[in-house]
Every structure is written in C-alpha cells, then in structure tokens.
Amino acid sequence: MLLRTTDPFREFDRLASQVLGTTNRPAVMPMDAWRQGDVFQIEFDLPGVSRETIDLDVERNVLTVRAERVGRNGDWEMLASERPRGVFSRQLVLGDNLDLDRIEAHYGDGVLRLSIPVAERAKPRKIEVGSAPQERTAIEA
Numbered sequence: 001m002l003l004r005t006t007d008p009f010r011e012f013d014r015l016a017s018q019v020l021g022t023t024n025r026p027a028v029m030p031m032d033a034w035r036q037g038d039v040f041q042i043e044f045d046l047p048g049v050s051r052e053t054i055d056l057d058v059e060r061n062v063l064t065v066r067a068e069r070v071g072r073n074g075d076w077e078m079l080a081s082e083r084p085r086g087v088f089s090r091q092l093v094l095g096d097n098l099d100l101d102r103i104e105a106h107y108g109d110g111v112l113r114l115s116i117p118v119a120e121r122a123k124p125r126k127i128e129v130g131s132a133p134q135e136r137t138a139i140e141a
Contacts, residue, residue: 029044029045029046029065029067029088029089029090030044030045031043031044031045031090038117038118038123039115039116039117039118040098040115040116040117040118041113041114041115041116042092042113042114042116043111043112043113043114044065044067044090044111044112044114045110045111046067046069046088046107046110046111046112047110048069048083048110049067049068049069049088049110050070051107053067053068053069053070054066054067054107054112055067056103056105056114058094058100058103061093061094061095061096061098061100062091062092062093062094063091063092063093063094063100063103063114064089064090064091065088065089065090065091065092065112066087066088066089067087067088067089067112068086068087068088069083069084069085069086069088070085071085071086094116096119096122097118097119097121097122098116098117098118098119098122099116099117099118099119099120100116102116102117103115103116
C-alpha cells in the first residue's frame with residue numbers, strides 16, 4: 001500500500017525557490033538608483049551579509065556586484081528558512097557619461113551604497129562663440 005500526502009504549498013515553494021534563488025543560483029538583490037547633482041547613487045539591500053563577502057568588479061562599462069550570505073551549520077534542526085542564503089549577484093550596464101575610475105563604495109546597516117560621479121566630459125559646459133576672421137580682398141580698379 002502506498003501512502004501519499006499532499007502538500008498544497010509544494011508548488012509555491014518551488015516557484016519561490018526559482019524567484020529567490022538557492023545556494024546554487026543567484027538570488028534577488030533589491031536596488032534603488034538615483035541622480036543627486038553630479039553623482040549617481042545606487043543602493044543594494046544586503047542584510048545579514050558580511051562586508052568581506054562583497055565583491056565589486058568593473059569591466060568596460062559593466063558593474064558586477066556579488067555577495068554571499070553564509071548558511072548556518074550546526075547540530076540543530078531548522079524550523080523555518082525564509083531568508084535566502086548563498087550567492088547574490090547583479091550586473092549593471094553603466095553609461096559612458098560616468099567616471100568609473102572614481103566609484104566609491106560603502107557598506108553599513110545591511111546596505112551597500114555606490115557613488116559614481118558624472119565624467120567631466122559629460123557635464124554641461126559653455127562654449128565661447130568667437131567672431132569669424134574676415135577675409136580681405138583687394139579691389140582692382
């Protein structure tokens with residue numbers, strides 16, 4: 001005799017694992033981005049992530065952010081596991097108008113904040129208009 005129990009939340013758990021990720025797949029990394037004067041600000045929510053596990057790379061104009069929330073190991077039984085663990089990764093394609101050599105990154109209170117200044121060549125500037133040199137022509141009589 002085969003006894004099979006039904007779990008109405010099984011499909012929901014499978015879908016949630018696909019969306020939120022697992023230890024084998026990157027999970028969601030929520031982000032806000034805005035411009036404040038001549039600087040672009042980007043914030044990533046990374047609660048429970050150690051600063052040492054955060055890795056930032058810039059190659060050409062692609063910014064890659066990786067972080068890892070390490071799972072707990074021990075001699076205990078997990079009763080609920082709703083927070084994703086494992087590797088988080090996100091890539092952003094940044095415009096040519098940003099100065100990628102001057103990116104600043106700070107991490108505190110579970111938030112990674114990047115400040116990316118606008119490149120000097122992309123800032124608005126005034127162009128002086130001069131008068132055209134006049135050509136002198138000889139008048140023949």
